[in-house]
Amino acid sequence: MSVTIRIPAALKAYAGDGKEVEVAAGTLGEALDRLVERHPALRPHLYDERGALRNFVNAYVNEDDARALGGPRAPIRDGDTITIVPSIAGGTGAAHDGRGETLVEEPQNLAEAMHARSRDVTLSAQEIRRYSRHLIMPEVGMEGQRRLKAARILCVGAGGLGSPLGLYLAAAGVGTIGIVDFDVVDETNLQRQVLHGTRDVGRPKIASARDRLLDINPNIEVIGHETPLTSQNALEILEPYDVVIDGTDNFPTRYLVNDACVLLGKPNVYGSIFRFEGQLSVFHAKEGPCYRCLFREPPPPGLVPSCAEGGVLGVLPGIVGTLQALEGIKLILGRGDAMIGRLLLFDALALRFRELKVRKDPSCPVCGTAPTIRGLIDYEEFCGIPQAHASEAAELSGVPELTATELKRRLDRGDALTIIDVREPHEWDIANLEPYGARLIPLGAIPERMNELSTAEEIVLHCRSGARSAKALRQLREAGFRRLWNLKGGVLAWSDEVDDTVPRY
Amino acid sequence: MIRIAAALLEEIRHAVRHGYPEEVCGVLLGPVSARDRIVLRVVPVANAREEERARRYLIPAERLREIESTAQRDGLDIVGFYHSHPDHPAIPSGYDRDHAWPWYTYLIVSVSAGNGTVTRAWRLADDRSALQEEEILEETS
Numbered sequence: 001m002s003v004t005i006r007i008p009a010a011l012k013a014y015a016g017d018g019k020e021v022e023v024a025a026g027t028l029g030e031a032l033d034r035l036v037e038r039h040p041a042l043r044p045h046l047y048d049e050r051g052a053l054r055n056f057v058n059a060y061v062n063e064d065d066a067r068a069l070g071g072p073r074a075p076i077r078d079g080d081t082i083t084i085v086p087s088i089a090g091g092t093g094a095a096h097d098g099r100g101e102t103l104v105e106e107p108q109n110l111a112e113a114m115h116a117r118s119r120d121v122t123l124s125a126q127e128i129r130r131y132s133r134h135l136i137m138p139e140v141g142m143e144g145q146r147r148l149k150a151a152r153i154l155c156v157g158a159g160g161l162g163s164p165l166g167l168y169l170a171a172a173g174v175g176t177i178g179i180v181d182f183d184v185v186d187e188t189n190l191q192r193q194v195l196h197g198t199r200d201v202g203r204p205k206i207a208s209a210r211d212r213l214l215d216i217n218p219n220i221e222v223i224g225h226e227t228p229l230t231s232q233n234a235l236e237i238l239e240p241y242d243v244v245i246d247g248t249d250n251f252p253t254r255y256l257v258n259d260a261c262v263l264l265g266k267p268n269v270y271g272s273i274f275r276f277e278g279q280l281s282v283f284h285a286k287e288g289p290c291y292r293c294l295f296r297e298p299p300p301p302g303l304v305p306s307c308a309e310g311g312v313l314g315v316l317p318g319i320v321g322t323l324q325a326l327e328g329i330k331l332i333l334g335r336g337d338a339m340i341g342r343l344l345l346f347d348a349l350a351l352r353f354r355e356l357k358v359r360k361d362p363s364c365p366v367c368g369t370a371p372t373i374r375g376l377i378d379y380e381e382f383c384g385i386p387q388a389h390a391s392e393a394a395e396l397s398g399v400p401e402l403t404a405t406e407l408k409r410r411l412d413r414g415d416a417l418t419i420i421d422v423r424e425p426h427e428w429d430i431a432n433l434e435p436y437g438a439r440l441i442p443l444g445a446i447p448e449r450m451n452e453l454s455t456a457e458e459i460v461l462h463c464r465s466g467a468r469s470a471k472a473l474r475q476l477r478e479a480g481f482r483r484l485w486n487l488k489g490g491v492l493a494w495s496d497e498v499d500d501t502v503p504r505y
Numbered sequence: 506m507i508r509i510a511a512a513l514l515e516e517i518r519h520a521v522r523h524g525y526p527e528e529v530c531g532v533l534l535g536p537v538s539a540r541d542r543i544v545l546r547v548v549p550v551a552n553a554r555e556e557e558r559a560r561r562y563l564i565p566a567e568r569l570r571e572i573e574s575t576a577q578r579d580g581l582d583i584v585g586f587y588h589s590h591p592d593h594p595a596i597p598s599g600y601d602r603d604h605a606w607p608w609y610t611y612l613i614v615s616v617s618a619g620n621g622t623v624t625r626a627w628r629l630a631d632d633r634s635a636l637q638e639e640e641i642l643e644e645t646s
Contacts, residue, residue, distance in 0.1 A: 010607055011608070013607070013608065014607070041631075045633070056606075058566035085570055086566065086606050087565050087566040088564040088604075088606070089561070089564070090597070090598070090601040090611070091528055091598065091601065092560045092590045092593035092600075236596055239597075239599070263593070374617045375594065375623075
């Protein structure tokens with residue numbers, strides 16, 4: 001029996017640009033089967049992954065809604081016309097049910113959503129073998145492992161925290177791992193960033209992370225976002241993910257990730273590290289406090305040094321990042337007590353964990369009862385970064401500078417110059433200009449030890465890169481010294497321009 | 506790119522603010538034959554969802570057939586839809602993507618506590634993987 005199927009304008013391009021298609025069929029179901037056999041590009045738009053007709057696809061036989069005629073079993077007579085009519089649905093809400101069930105109860109929280117989505121995935125025999133140590137625990141089991149496979153987790157940063165995090169999420173079988181990073185692997189990263197190897201130095205971190213994660217588990221998908229996370233792109237990048245894990249090392253990005261997660265209703269697994277101390281929490285504004293409830297405003301720039309400035313024990317991000325992976329996996333499994341409303345403090349030297357309660361702040365500007373932040377803001381500005389750059393530039397202006405090359409030329413000429421290194425003794429041990437007569441007076445000791453210097457001498461001050469020695473220069477100038485120079489770029493510039501046997505650090 | 510008169514866009518924004526905190530939805534009509542996608546008429550539709558109206562909207566097929574047949578008498582066709590995201594950014598949710606049709610333009614208007622709105626337009630990728638942003642040209646003459 002021949003029937004005519006009318007194709008809606010939206011689908012014409014997938015049906016060879018035709019408005020109507022003639023097929024032979026006895027029922028509505030058969031007619032639609034014939035249609036997608038002839039035009040396979042239509043299939044994903046009409047049927048879901050399980051082969052069921054999408055619930056927003058409606059069919060009419062002549063003028064009657066096919067649902068009243070028996071759905072796919074509706075009989076078709078010769079000369080009938082089938083019309084495909086869309087219904088249009090959508091809305092906000094982070095829950096992805098992925099099943100297109102518009103009219104059924106929709107899962108409200110992550111655990112329910114993951115339960116629903118776990119039904120859409122299957123594990124192969126090979127995957128069942130691989131994950132057997134998970135599967136034999138009833139707390140994970142087949143459903144838990146399918147939840148992990150259906151899960152989408154975003155790691156912000158592929159550095160110290162992102163390394164163990166990515167490794168364990170991949171090994172655990174998290175189906176989609178997103179990574180935001182635009183850095184390249186540097187030799188100084190290798191002491192802690194175990195995602196990357198020596199041969200990766202100079203490669204984009206995204207590339208070496210992808211290689212490493214897919215080597216651990218080829219069953220997963222790794223999505224690289226090789227871009228800085230900004231107010232312009234954060235909502236779009238974060239939106240498809242179920243859980244966001246923050247492995248950033250700076251305040252602007254940390255506030256950006258927090259605010260974006262609050263606006264999108266997503267849990268944010270927070271971790272941070274400094275020298276020998278770490279912090280961990282889960283911020284999920286729907287169920288508890290957010291990062292701003294804990295830290296309303298960032299510290300002034302420079303007060304809290306970054307890992308690059310202050311250092312970090314290599315194994316510390318290994319511990320904190322692994323805890324973040326644990327929390328992310330617990331959220332997906334819906335098992336245990338998440339770190340929501342709790343802040344974990346870890347002291348590596350004392351080997352001590354402490355826990356603080358964090359309460360939701362009703363006056364929080366982003367997740368409180370009357371929020372004033374309803375969209376993403378300029379986080380560099382909020383954290384005072386441009387202002388700090390300006391004051392740093394002002395501090396350096398008016399400071400007489402000598403380049404490393406000029407200094408070397410004057411020393412070779414035999415000029416009498418006193419070189420004062422204002423760094424710390426442990427830095428002196430790494431690299432110093434002792435062969436050129438340098439002496440060590442740490443910045444903090446300048447006021448009490450300036451009597452060791454004479455205003456008659458011509459003095460060159462240096463540190464690692466030039467900022468601390470500029471401070472020392474101002475102190476000496478205020479004390480009446482006049483013949484002062486700051487070594488531009490510090491000992492790093494000396495290593496670059498004059499003597500590359502002086503190690504860089 | 507989708508072209509729309511500023512007055513029509515303002516009509517949508519007004520409806521969205523008026524309907525807050527519930528989701529507001531409607532249909533965009535224009536000539537399909539035109540080289541550019543142009544919206545010439547906006548048809549507000551009552552949200553057919555009975556529950557969760559602050560985060561879900563539904564335009565049933567029956568209602569869409571009526572709108573389509575009325576429009577076709579004037580030589581117009583359905584070129585897309587608009588809906589609001591109360592207290593949520595103007596980017597498609599996973600739910601929007603899962604329920605999206607190809608080809609149509611989805612105009613999303615974010616609205617917060619009756620305040621300012623942000624309007625962005627989106628179209629489904631062929632492989633249904635994402636809704637891709639489409640430029641909006643607001644015409645003011």
